[in-house]
Amino acid sequence: MNHRPEQLAPADVFYNEEEAKKYTMNSRMIEIQQEITERALEILAIPKHSPRLLLDIGCGSGISGQVLSEYDHCWVGLDISKAMLNVAADRDVDGDVIHADMGHGFGFRPGTFDGAVSISALQWLCSAEMKCQNPYKRLNKFFSSLYACLIKGARCAFQFYPSSPEQVEMITNSAMKNGFTGGLIVDYPNSQKAKKYYLFLMAGYSEEIMNEARQVIMPRAKTGDTDSEDDSDDDENDSDDDEKVDIKGRQKSKMIKKKEKYGASVKKFNNSNAKSKDKNWIMKKKDRQRKQGKSVCRDSKYSGRKRPMGFN
């Protein structure tokens, strides 16, 4: 009944040009990927104004990465689909994208990345790309080389679509076996549609990172269905309140956004397969940055126009 793409074809076949285009044209899809990425960042709990070097696994066309950029992080993404990566490259995403298979492990220098995200990709590791591949081996290779390329105590947030409880177990077992601690966070467990699984992992223990994260927020699952502001929980706090990631505040704005969406207007902000970031995209990005309280260049009729190349 439900058609799980990872059971239909290998990822590099499934994510062809046709499919890649969806990730630039379908504004609803883009919005969902962005929201998930924001949640993943919340789980990483990086203090404000502390740009980091992050890894985006299964980065696709760079939608998740663009959110990381908006929070000023530097990122490197990898993906097995050349078609998806070409879209990322054509849109000049800020991060670098690499053509690689996460099931092969990574060739990154050890102890490099401050954290990792993966948005809607991990489930692909559970089904073999080719007959000769063994999903268990691929998962192990993935987690062991992931552990190696992270700094000690680095946090990871991997949103994925498990097809069964066994699959969740298979993934978490492999992560634990390779030295990670952490667990599963299930957001909106009571909603068929909104329910999302996040694998939250830590690569060993670092006092410093733990303290930072404590100051931001401890990860926990979101419970309420989207239109109740139930848990007015222990905001034990006073002075440094606005240094925290304010889940409730953000929730609310998402709620409003959703209502607006389902009401009258479905905002289309992206309908181009143009060669560079198109004007609408830049406006949208500026909008999002303004919302984050950043200073942003004034919009002008020149915004988004291609400029002559800089110095050599």
Next chain:
Amino acid sequence: MKLITHNILMCNKKGCTTNNFPLKLVATNWKDLDTENAQQYNPALLQRLCEKIEWNALRQTVSTLNWGVNLPEQLSAELVQDEAFLQDLHLLLVKRQIVEGQMVCPNCERVYEIKNGIPNMLLREDEV
């Protein structure tokens, strides 16, 4: 691909575990992103990246590229606080893109192609 990424990539071929960094970089086509399209200059980010960079590898790589860029021998604590230096580093690490080229493993000589700015690090199954 930017130089920051080159600076963290090693050869990942089966059995290739020593002397597999830095990959020898040949840049046949490169460009500088204009300000609108590049990530904003951010000293805090550059300082973070400085903690991670293998400076000798970066210097060595830059010297083979003939870009006329001369990096200081050492990355000192004072330099990392120096605005002008960080600005230059921003140009070098964030704005400059290698569009076409290749990277060759100094150990096993495996060639990794860079096309459309994307390095192809995909291994064949028998290389894993």
